Amino acid sequence: MIKIQRHPKLADVAAFISRLNSNLEHHIGYCGKKMDEIFNTLEEDFGDIPARESFFIATESDKVVGVCGFDADNERGKAEIWGPFVDRADALKVSNLLWESTIKEIPNTIQTVSLFPDNHNLMVVDLANRYSFDSVSKETILTCSKQSFRRVNNDNVIPLISEHYNSLIKLHNQIFPNSYLTGTEMVDGLSETSTVFGAVDEHSNLPGYLYTEAEPEFGEGSIEFFGVTPLVRNKGLGTSLLAKGLEWLFTFPSIEEVTLCVQSDNSKAIRLYKRLGFQIEHQLTFFEKTLDKSGVN
Ligand SMILES: CC(C)(COP(=O)(O)OP(=O)(O)OC[C@H]1O[C@@H](n2cnc3c(N)ncnc32)[C@H](O)[C@@H]1OP(=O)(O)O)[C@@H](O)C(=O)NCCC(=O)NCCS
Structure with a gap:
């Protein structure tokens, strides 16, 4: 059975994101790929709500199978959604549970939420479409190594x-x-x-x-x-x-x-x-949605 829990250990969140975010089909442009860097961001350099308050994990038999959270910027009224990341055969069910839990916790200071999946991340692209996000822009991430x-x-x-x-x-x-x-x-x-x-x-x-x-x-x-x-x-x-x-x-x-x-x-x-x-590493879509404060999202 899938359990959704709030207040996860940030080390668990960072380890899970780090494992999935290197794969195109799980990639979210807001998050890094190295575990120590993700952990440091979550712990020390996160938004206006501490990561421990804004993240949820999905577990099955005590094993982490999914993670989702939001990075809130109260002044701009915006929150970036980190995920959902799901590593399980019926990903859709877990991603819906994580999404519903996450969105309920978004405070009234936030008017707009955004998703930033790689175009190969069909689960999050599909979530954006089902929840009527606007596709705002197409973005490309490039990297350059010292050698190149x-x-x-x-x-x-x-x-x-x-x-x-x-x-x-x-x-x-x-x-x-x-x-x-x-x-x-x-x-x-x-x-x-x-x-x-x-x-x-x-x-x-x-x-x-x-x-x-x-x-x-x-x-x-x-x-x-x-x-x-x-x-x-x-x-x-x-x-x-x-x-x-x-x-x-x-x-x-x-x-x-x-x-x-x-x-x-x-x-x-x-x-x-x-x-x-530089070489192209990811092609992504930036999705945005204005929240309906009556609770219908
Ligand atoms: C992207 C940007 C920074 C490029 O600046 P720039 O000074 O025009 O760049 P360069 O002059 O070095 O190169 C641009 C072109 O001029 C050409 N060029 C460079 N020197 C030249 C010269 N002496 N004579 C003729 N052409 C020249 C380059 O080959 C290049 O050609 P291309 O467009 O066919 O590939 C500028 O267009 C810009 O500010 N855009 C808006 C902001 C933006 O998009 N920023 C990047 C994303 S964050």
């Missing part, structure tokens, strides 16, 4: 410092007006492991920037944002920015691989990524 990185000259690109931050905030908000991070939040969070590179012209204008995050403790790095102002595109600046970001990430001895996510119809950016050594 093709270096190019990037002498025109420098690490940005506080005197550039106003221009940076303006450019970021112009190019990515609806992103998960505003320009001000990006600048406020800069640290030894998250940095911004840019090209500053002779009039102190900032025509392009790249924001990158390193997680040396987990051997990973990511390109989070990357943009060039329209008038200056197609002159090689994007290529130099990307090369600089990768070069910096690969100075961390533990970092062997860099990941990024881009809209699948952004063929220009994907061509650029591939030229510098």
Whole structure:
């Protein structure tokens, strides 16, 4: 018999997600693949509701067969659904039970929930369709290894410092007006492991920037944002920015691989990524749904 339990041990949740998330047919783009990294995110870097409160596990004869939870952002009124992950023959039944339990716990501060399955994850794609989620965008995750990185000259690109931050905030908000991070939040969070590179012209204008995050403790790095102002595109600046970001990430001895996510119809950016050594790892769909607060979901 299947039991759905709240307040699971986060180590069990992390171990289960880590085992399933490397397979295309179980993959959810919000979650990592390495157990220690997932555990650390759940324990220390989760949303506004602690992971222990927001996750459910499904067990059968004390064996974990499914996991689902949500990462809530109260200020934006959004929650990302981690899962459902199910490893069992009748996955549909377990995924429905997990989904129903999870959705009931979503607080009133949240208006919108989202799912982010790999297109091969038919169980979650099907769940999105059955529960009338909107298919908002198609996304592609690419990775570049230290070995495949093709270096190019990037002498025109420098690490940005506080005197550039106003221009940076303006450019970021112009190019990515609806992103998960505003320009001000990006600048406020800069640290030894998250940095911004840019090209500053002779009039102190900032025509392009790249924001990158390193997680040396987990051997990973990511390109989070990357943009060039329209008038200056197609002159090689994007290529130099990307090369600089990768070069910096690969100075961390533990970092062997860099990941990024881009809209699948952004063929220009994907061509650029591939030229510098990135390969496509996942093709995903971003689904969103506005919750019906009368309880009919
Ligand atoms: C993606 C983006 C950053 C690329 O920046 P860019 O400065 O135009 O990039 P580059 O100039 O290096 O390369 C773009 C093209 O110009 C070409 N190019 C580069 N230098 C050139 C030169 N000197 N003369 C002629 N063409 C040149 C490149 O070969 C490339 O051609 P392609 O599109 O046919 O593959 C930019 O288009 C952008 O800001 N887009 C909006 C935000 C975005 O999509 N960001 C990425 C996803 S997060």
